[in-house]
Amino acid sequence: MSQHAGKSGDTSSGTSSTSSTSGGTGDGAEHAPNQKMALAAMLFAVSMTFIDQTIVAIAAPDIIHELGLSASGMQWVVNAYLLALAAFFALGGRLADIFGHRRVMVIGTLVFVLSSVLCGCVPNNDFAQSWLIIFRAVQGLGAALMFPAALAVVIAVFPVQRRGRALALFFGLSGALTAVGPLLGGWLTDWTWRAIFWVNVPVALIALVLTALAKIPNIARREPLDVPGAILVAGGMALSVLGFQQASAWGWSSATTWACIVGGLLILGLFGVYELQQAHPLIKLRVFQDRAFTVDMVVLFFAMLAFVPVFFFASVYAQVSLSASPNQAALYLLYFFIGFGIASQWGGRILDSRGARPAMKLGTALGAIGFALWAGKMTDLSMHDQWPYAALAGAGIGFLLAPASTDAVNRAIGASYGEVTGITQTVRNYAASIGLAVFGTVLTHVTTNRVVDTLESKGVPDGAAHSAAHTIAESITGNADSRTPTGSGPVATALRDSIGAIRMDFAEANRAVFYAMAGALAVAFVCSYLHPGTKVTGTNAVAAPGRTQVP
Template sequence: MNATGKDSELVEDAGDPRRWLILLVMTGSLAMVMLDTTIIAVSLPSIQANLPDVSQNALEWVIVAYMVVLASFMALGGHLGDLFGKPRMFFIGVVGFGLSSFLCGLAWNGSSLILFRVLQGLFAVIMQPASSAIVIGSFAPSDRGKAMAVYAGIPLLFLTAGPVLGGVITEYASWRYCFLINVPIALLVGISVLILRPKNPGSRRGPFDWWGAALLGTGLPSLIIPIQQSSVWGWGSWWTIGLLVIGLVILGAFVLRELKVQDPIISLRLFADKVFLGDSILLFITQASVTGITIFIAIHLQVVMGFTPDQAGLAMLPVLVPAAVMIHFAGRWYDRTGGRRPVTVGGVVVTAGLGVLAAGTGMQIYLVMAIGMGLIGVGIPFVQLPANTDGMGRVENAKRGMASGVLQTCRQFGAAIGIAVMGAVIAGVQKNLTGKADAESRLGGEGDRMIVAEAARGEMPKLEALRSSDPELAGVIANIVSDGIVAGLWVATILASSIIFVAVVFLENRPVSSRRK
């Protein structure tokens, strides 16, 4: 049984005759968001040097604030698209994202930049669920896998180009243009939407659930922020425990309210469909397993293996390039057979890739690491694209914005959980190894322990100085950092293996388009 309880609601026409132009425009919007995710990372040191009063913690919040908003408000953004029209909300999101990017480029201190990053995130959560719902609604069910492959595949190339482009812009112009580059893209996408005027099938007007929005908008951030900050605050701190408890209580109240209201922000009945539930779990698990790679492998390459930031960015290409290519094959496979087979195979490949990456990281041999990253890049599309396409296709048009928001929330929440859990494992192992090395007199006390902690966060200056003055001690510190990251990768490998179980238990061997009409 599907999420609506009626197969007839899934009967749709051959698609919008302008569907490929619409797909191109929607792809441009996602490319803008993808580019913004990675282009700024290389520029953080320049931002800290250029803006007054930007501490290391404030610098981290330039990234964290954006991620928290994406994880917390995707479902609300999808609901707004269902209520007020997906094309309308998409246009508002594009214009707002362009304006907030312009403001980021004009930021005068750290606080203003973080505020404008929050605005960027808010407009992104209005834009992204609407765009994916518009793509799904513009294509016939038999072509959705192919369309979603283009929609997700081309932006992956922008994700890949982000660190390289960010480095070039920062070196030869200014970090501010890493944000300002979004403005002409947003302008072009916005004008194109006004010209094309995509159809808005299934929109529904109903009362907006202000109380539900307030509960969701406070509950999820209260849960996500302490998870994101656990490595800074510690899992046992009052801030972490208190916010987690508050978040769980508020989200419990949100669930009770959503069960009672006539037009909920998240219809919990979506999860009565076993396959939609499985799709949501898969997106959560996949993001939790692989998101930490971009952070911790980049740290390992620089701290342990001596790569420069630009070299580390290029060294991550074995993950991204195969994903951008294989996503098209994943779309075609899903269109033919449904989700179970491609997701099962993808889960096996991702798990194997993480295992090879963990082994290569432990050996400190980049070639082995690259093979592992390549396997991960090959496997991810065969999990994420079928799960996302299937989940969107299982609900009627009127609820596709909501479904998109729920699925994207699962992805973003999985990313936050994955980074936090992997970070906690790494920190725990590094703490034990640091204590052991200290007891064996291989470390010189509190100062050396601080260098370990800084190196684990990717802060290099003291370790670089130590490599010249005391190479043996620098090697001990680098190995402690390496062993912690390897342990985190093995945890990610174990988590990824559950993809196979979820695919076999929850998914079907047929695409949505083949179900009885």
């Protein structure tokens, strides 16, 4: 991915030499690009990819209510985007190298915005769930084409001496927009949840107009495309996540569940063996020979099991168990982001002064403690009492995320900035997909068991209690809202009498999920001790001069 750019001292990527590369082409090369306008264009483009990681979580209960989706179906709506982004990110970077960064960025933006419009136009019928999942996956594909191409554009149009600041701004602002998703989602959902997808249209138009005005050259390198590698990594990720996601429906004792999980992991192993034998691999896995880089990736993997899924689970918990509105749920998530934003700045300073290991140790420890304390307060059903722990959990992620990502980039000598960023983004999004799938299974399982106990305590027979509990768990909202069950049968009567108890059942299920997130951060804490602890200096870092934090 972007093999021609990103190394310290790379003289082929300044503005005076963006017209061509060895063996490449450069249409529009007679004009020097407008650097500020190009950076603004790329920021508008990638902002959509970050916002869409979190914005859908706020609207989940409304989407489920209007379209009649199941819990697993809604989780697939969220996860399809993350999984496609992870599976095709490296492919997007390679296509950008082959066909030109500007061209692929424009194509990715168009794919993303058209699929966004189609997500918002989902029909209210039996095909709604499949429609949303399909076009959310297409959104992820568009993001996978757009993001690495946009990164390569920024690298190409800025000379080495200015690239560090440009990349810090690119990642800093675009990453910060993750926090905008819940707030924007809450505001738009008050109008219609469909607007959370349509809002991408004006943003995409601005990005495309600025791209045209910036006169960005279309740099391309004629290199072979690793099609078998792309198929293997996409297939392995999809199959393994399918197994984790469907475990709640198929059961952990099901041969199908384990066939998908083990089969997917074996395919990913085959992908690794295959890539090491290729002259032009999709992903340069040899960078994992550096122990520090490997530890950075492992820590990021376990941290990301919690980081993106927390938005979905916390949002739905707030709207179901706490009876919060979408706007109130967005403010609930804001506690997490306040801690995250403040700690991110401190994490960067620790990275500069002492290296990545202290920041990762502190972040993983605070994250594990924060998520555990947050989980313990969930059954109090008080939003006010939870904010310190939500902020502490966010601070933990904030301390570790940028230092681990930046340290990985700086240590990957022999690979470009774009290539290593491709690896980190693939690991992060794949981990988020697995986290959402596994924790979604935990949520459904615990909710079902708790609701069965509640209904049986009201005299509902075992079979009827299991059937009703499964229906409630699959509807996420657990009938704990204004949709009071109708009918005069014993099950309907028990449900009407148990709405408050079912809210508590759902809170207890989320408590189990957040304890599991704390466990993931605890594992990351142990792994952080394996980092050699040496500090990367500007003389051996792959990134451009200046602190470049990758959020």
